[in-house]
Amino acid sequence: MASERLGMAALTWMALCLAAAFAVDRSNFKTCEQSSFCKRQRSVKPGSSPYRALLESLQLSQDSMKLQLVNEVNKVPLLLELYGLQGNMTRIKINELSPLRPRYEVPDVLVRDPPTTWLAVMGRDENSVELSLGDSGHKLILTGKPFRMDLLQGRELVLSINPRGLLHFEHLRHRKDSEEPKESALEGGAAGEETEPAVPGEQESSEKSTKSEEVSDEPDRAEEELGSWEETFKTHTDSKPNGPTSVGLDFSLPGFEHVYGIPEHADNLRLRTTEGGDPYRLYNLDVFQYELYNPMALYGSVPLLLAHNTQRTLGIFWLNAAETWVDISSNTAGKTLFGKMLDYMQGGGETPQTDVRWMSESGIIDVFLLLGPAPTDVFRQYTALTGTQALPPLFAVAYHQSRWNYNDEEDVAAVDDGFDTNDIPYDVIWLDIEHTDGKRYFTWDPNKFPQPRNMLGRLAAKRRKMVSIVDPHIKVDSGYRVHNEIRSRGFYVKTKDGSDYEGWCWPGSSGYPDFTNPEMRAWWASMFSYDQYEASMENLYIWNDMNEPSVFNGPEVTMYKDALHQGGWEHRDLHNLYGFYVQMATAQGLEQRSGGLERPFVLSRAFFAGSQRYGAVWTGDNAAEWDHMKISIPMCLSLALTGISFCGADVGGFFKSPDAELLVRWYQVGAYQPFYRTHAHLDTVRREPWLFGEENKALIRAAIRQRYALLPYWYTTFYHSYRSGQPVMRPLWVEYPDDVTTFSIDDQFLIGNALLVHPVTEQGAHGVQVYLPGKGQVWYDVHSHQKHHAPQTLYVPVILSSIPVYQRGGSIVPRKERVRRSSDCMYRDPYTLYVALSPQGTAEGELFIDDGHTYNFESKAQYLHRHFSFASNTLTARSADSKGIFESPAWIERVVILGAGKPAAVFLRQPGMAETRLDFQHEPETSVLTLRKPGVNIGADWSISLR
Structure with missing residues (x-):
């Protein structure tokens, strides 16, 4: 059995290597049509919403409103909560009123409970309620049947919630073909204790609504036929013990034609409409040499969309860490500028409008409306929720030299000396996975790096740093103390059957620490202390790669969705948070090793909302092609708009080998992006700045020197970003x-x-x-x-x-x-x-x-x-x-x-x-x-x- 698994993994690895050598194999990654919940959500058509707001159930406190929604087809009651937040924000939550078991709500992303403001009922009739949202001048009109909400400022409609009736909330249920309901992994224990009705004092109302309108699962038969309880993609079958749990909701933005954000995608800054194609996908994945200008998911996900016009800027922050798809449509899509002008001159034409539809596989609906009205206001609002960009240490804003891999200590010394010989400044040299002892992280290869402390000391004497890679897949090896400790403490992610989850990655068979567990994160952080991380010193910093997580033999090169985390939560519920937690724990470790004195530097490939608090990101495995260099600009701008300012791309391209012109131009591009690092695949030719002739060396040196001359300005701009949330690198419209x-x-x-x-x-x-x-x-x-x-x-x-x-x-x-x-x-x-x-x-x-x-x-x-x-x-x-x-x-x-x-x-x-x-x-x-x-x-x- 073990040999069969090893063979399958080796074949998978070979296939991935071949894909990397040419281009991404898109068939390895799902389309919406191949994702059963996306297909089900998209099958819900506009204009026939089954949801009704029970206005008689409305409860209003000083800072929140709660009422019930009911699906009039299946009679399942939901709980709607609305909060007015200080700083011109509104929060909307929708959950089941009395779910069979708790549904996942994203922890740790918000830096604090957002302070609330007052709400007041200003008027009502038999089918609507008008609410005033604090002192912001906004009001909300809630319509009962069909359920929708319209947010206005004065008499101007700002945005609408569920205007097309696309709210679709798949309730937890028992499987029809089972003789007895099986206890879920979430049932029993703290995470699965019987829950009280979510509206305090509304037990009677809840019973009345459910008893008088008997819950029926009959209309859900269509769901049973669309991968509700298990789903196969290629050779992998995903069991779904909790059944269909997806949520979806639509928003309309009248007056807006330009929307941005929801990284990470290798696409233009302005988001395109998705009608007739796939939605934008948010699902952290290890994608080799990704394609450009399509909505495929990449390494990180920030579910924040911004809309902008000449009057105002808005943000929609969809706080959900499960796989998510975002559809965008517009009534002006396809119209030429001349056509729009003709509409205007003729006095006709519709008001421009963009419609946005969010669809997530599990969890609840938890959405923040950031009401601006200026771009700077939206940045302040979003970072008040998720935190501002961490102020990096100054060296991190300078130039970094990396490749996979610098071979040994002599190679490191030669490259370091080469910068001095050629009079080129640099601050950091990087070591990839080959520096370790057999891909065992926190170790050094005893033959290639026998004296790492001396190597680090030599760099420190020149006032330079090193970054080493520490990935979150741990070699399964009984002789490896890191593995033994994680296993003995029960810190690995589990399979659905309760055994340690294992997948295939760089070391071969690997375990995956459960970073959602605070105890695991604390242990991981302790591993960066100087007495735990062998031969580490003050000038050694860390790079977290492969933390989507990447699993070479897993579905879509990642972890099984039915794998289990602490509390019994399925991986599907929190997939996009995994890399966020890895970077969090690593940054905390670097802080703790200095007694909380030193600021960390941690580079992460995967990310989520709030990752800006823990360090930098980069755009992943790009290629030495002109279009890849060009796309790095909108990719980093999109990240900056969503809070993550410390972004860069592999200068020169990771795959393939650039010619001299492309390399020079890329050094020039990188000199004016926040994170400035050259990096390359081990099969590419060496590309240190002095290897392309004297003329090109002088051009590269000039670009790097421009970066160093501007370090005071870069550092000051990062400080402003840290204080106010404003992006460091920003689009002109900001x-x-x-x-x-x-x-x-x-x-x-x-x-x-x-x-x-x-x-x-x-x-x-x-x-x-x-x-x-x-x-x-x-x-x-x-x-x-x-x-x-x-x-x-x-x-x-x-x-x-x-x-x-x-x-x-x-x-x-x-x-x-x-x-x-x-x-x-x-x-x-x-x-x-x-x-x-x-x-x-x-x-x-x-x-x-x-x-x-x-x-x-x-x-x-x-x-x-x-x-x-x-x-x-x-x-x-x-x-x-x-x-x-x-x-x-x-x-x-x-x-x-x-x-x-x-x-x-x-x-x-x-x-x-x-x-x-x-x-x-x-x-x-x-x-x-x-x-x-x-x-x-x-x-x-x-x-x-x-x-």
Whole structure:
């Protein structure tokens, strides 16, 4: 039997390798038609909803409303809960009123119970109730039959819930062909105790509704024929002991044509309509060399959709961790711009509208409506729920060098020395799975890496770091202490029969720790302590790969859905949370090893809502192709819109080998994305930056140096993201929400609010079309300092060295321009301030400084947050946050003012000191004024006057 399993796994592995060598085999992954619950949900057609709201059951407390819904076909009662939340949000929950057993509700994603606001009934009639939602100015009209809800602001309809009648809630039931109902894995114990009616004080109402309208399963016979109790895909059969449990609900967004989000998909930033094709799928999967421009699921899932028009921005956050499909339709899909204009001129045509339908395999309906109205409001609302992007240590924002694999300690030393020899900065070198002893994580290969502590110490002496991979599949080996401990503690995921679940991954036969178990996570975190992780040191950080989880011989290359987690929950209920928990536990381990002092760095391939709290993600197994480089931009923008700002792609492509032009261009693209790492498959040619000739080496070095010069700005922007939830890398429409031209642009982007980047992503390009937004604004080319007026589309000629980047007039960007070997070596280096003047002659910007690696900025207020402003020909520096106290040795070396005339004299003034005159240089051709050596400490208050 064991040999048969091994043979099957080996064949599966060979097939996957062949797929990886060419392209993804789409037949390994389900379509909606092959997913029985998606097919059932989609078979529900608009316009004939069986659900009625029992308005007489309505209960209103100070901050919530509860009432019953009933399916008038099968008579199953549901409980609707509605909460008004502070900050212009609304929460809607729908569950069975009295389920046979509890249904899964997602834990640990919300950072706290959202604070509520008041609700009040403002009016009612026999078929509707009008509710006021706190002080937000919103009201909700709840219609009884057929059930729907309409949310309005004043007299404007903002969105509708169940307007097409697509609510479909599959209730838990006993299987008809069983002689006796079998006890579910969820029955018995704490998770399956008999539950009280969900509406307090409504026992009588519940009994009345169920007794007077006898529950019938007769209409569900169709479900019995569509994979309700078991489902086979290829060679795998999924038993479904709890039967059909899917949930679905639709929303209409009047006035909206542009929707975004629901990553991860290799697709455009603006989501397409899915009519006539598959919905977008959210189901974390290990997909080799994924296809582009389709809605197939990839490594991570964030069930947040944003809608934007010139008046407002909205968000719909569907808190469900099961497999989910999202259908999008629009009444303007397929219409040309001319057709829309013709409708308008003729006084006809419909109001543009986008309809969104969510369908999940299990759980409950738990949805948050984020009502904006501005993009910044939606980001603040969402991150108030799920947390903001963790502030990374400074080194993590710098350049990372990786491949599968650096062969041994000598190879690591040679690559490290190569950067110094070629005068190229880098901060981190990475080790993939081959560094371990036989794919046993937390170990080192004794032949290739016999002295890891010496290797780490050599890097530390150069103020550099290492990242090693620790994957969440554990080699089944009685001689491996990690496996023995997990097994002895009962921490592995179980099969439906209660034995330890085993699958095939890099080590061969592997167990999968149950990261949903807090005790398992605590144990895992303890493994990163210096006395547990052999030879680890302070400069070793972690990479979690394959955490979808990837199971080579599993259905769709992942875990059986009927595998069991702590509490008896099926894997189907929480699949998309697995990678979230792996990264959480790893980050906690890195924090704990330092006594809570040091900020962790953990890269994860799988993710869910809230993963931003624990580190970075990347776009997975891409290929050395131009389109793969290009798609990394909308992929990272989509993630940024949904809270995960720390995103990047494998520079150069993971599969295949790039030619020199593609590699150079990819280094240029990566230099302006938040996570900057090169990585490659073990079968690709080596691609260290100096291996492609002197000219290409110089181009790559220049791109990497641009990244390092801008580290102060990157770090400050990450700090703002940490504090306010605003994305680091953002689409143009976020800053220019009323400019329709920006709504579909995803080949250029903003870093913060000051830098606009349009990387060159076409092979052999001689020019790019750059759109400069902002009526009455100006933009400055950061290389030539040429000024351009906006709005306009600018044709920019390019050569291989070109990276079109523009600084917004009215902004101040800090840089560090001295070349060092790593970011840590730049700590004492001086700053240059680039002041780009607006047409009104003003500008402002900020700078955040701390020690770059600890939590002291939070726990001890050890930081500097500086504000710079230019007005009335005076540049002023002051504190942006008086609570922060930190001494930095850095000073201001230079001030470069773009768009300035030539002054007669320039004077520096500091409190309590005499005014001093500064040297300057003015270039009349470009209107650039350079002030030399103000020499003031970066933490001091001062002003510079142009006279």
